[in-house]
Amino acid sequence: MTDQPSSPKKPSSHGAIPGLLKGLATTARTLSRPTHTAEYPDAQPSLPPRTRGVIALLEENCTNCMLCARECPDWCIYIDSHKETLPATTEGGRERQRNVLDRFAIDFSLCMYCGICIEVCPFDALHWSPEFEYAEVNVLDLLHEKGKLGQWMSTVPPPSALDPNSAEPQEITAVNKPARKAPEERP
């Protein structure tokens, strides 16, 4: 457009011929250039690292807190757990109880890939994986248990590096802290 940007574009008064020629030129130019097609089954697509392909479970980090299952907008996460009593480790000590994860399943036929479960997990048990080739013939087979979810952990990319001048992670700060001085040396 050559006139003011606010005015609606007027049809050009040059008639049909320039437009027709322009159309021919455009298709001819496209013909002479390489195509954009990626031949998928033969060539793997290059996906960005944070692609939301599938949700992977790191079972050791899960505390059965149920936050993910409760936050899930379409209730596609199934968690079963039970309490286990650990005997006292020392004589006269107290017995301890802990939660054991019996079942963790995500129904990917319901999942809408919003990622809220991953955001809400307090112990980083859930992760995005770029893996996407898990289509099934039967929709019921899309309910994946913790074994399958755990296998996808190997495809999760490492977390991206920190920004250049950011603070060090908590763990490293803790290790590098000088040891406490003994009480008698205190002023």
Added chain:
Amino acid sequence: MLEVVLRSVSVLLAFLVLPLAVGQTEHKVMAHMQGRLGPMYAGGFHGWAQLVADGAKFVQKEDIVPQAADRWVFKLAPGVALVPYLVALSVIPLSATVVAADVSASVLFVLAASAVGILGLLMAGWSSANKYALLGGMRAAAQLLSYELPLALSVASVALAAGTLSLTGIAQAWSPLWLVWQLPGAFVFLIAAVAELQRPPFDMPVADSEIVMGPFTEYTGLRFAFFLLSEYAGIVVMSLLFTVLFLGGWRGPFSDSMGPLWTILKGLVIAIVIIWVRVSWPRLREDQLQRLAWLVLVPLALAQLALTAGVVVLTS
């Protein structure tokens, strides 16, 4: 007798192979013009067997005749649309000597034969007992009748310039000068030919986004494939006809030995132009279509005819 059989078989072979070649060219050229690859799997090398696979698929489909349809007319229509192009192809010369049937007034014969194809579309549209098919059939009839006139006029101009109604004779009388003073006629012929074939931008009769598939709406399987084949056979016939009438047919370097090759090569270029136009231009509305035929092409063709007549009278 053997020679007749041999000629018939070779025409039939050309009729089966050339449209498929044009169809495959369209698949690939159209795809690349749209930044795609087109068929890549069938047959292994760049999907060369895609249309063969399509044919195998069409053969397996159920042949459905609608209950309310006019049975015999419905079943006959694809043949009526297809066979005229086969007949037309048999008189088009590939070189001065390579022609299946050398008819003296072959120009008239080709025009008459290809005009019969309209009947197939009308039959299909009417007998389908479907409003979309009927609309499409009516549009096809209106369009083909309007564009028959400029087509015939532009051919008449060439015949007048050559002083003969034989395609072989016209190509022999051709000289490079024709490219200049028969140019308006060639332009009219090409446009009218694309319209006769009902290909975009003149695909109003089969406009799939408004009347489903026009006269072909109710057709399935092999009969539908015949209609598609007749479209591509039509491209072959019209391209070769354009080559013989306006581009001198087999003329070119080494035309004594490579004559037929030159005709086919030039025809292929014209076929690619027809494909190119299809990819580039939007569909004409029904009124624009008639306007173009009667207000642009017919006067242009008449002017060309007058010019040719004047030149012929002055030079002879």
